[in-house]
Amino acid sequence: MCGGLEDAEFSIPGQIVADVTVFGKPVREPDGSTTITIEALTIGE
16 A cells, blocks of 8 residues: 555645655554555755
8 A cells, every 4th residue: 555655646735745754654544544654854945
């Protein structure tokens, strides 16, 4: 599920996304969904 996340394109207005990584482990929620936490290194334009 998280494979290739580092190569994904992210658009954050006013920011350049320099790096993205998954932080911690995916969490399976009671409703069947999965939550992941990511950290992004951004640089203001």
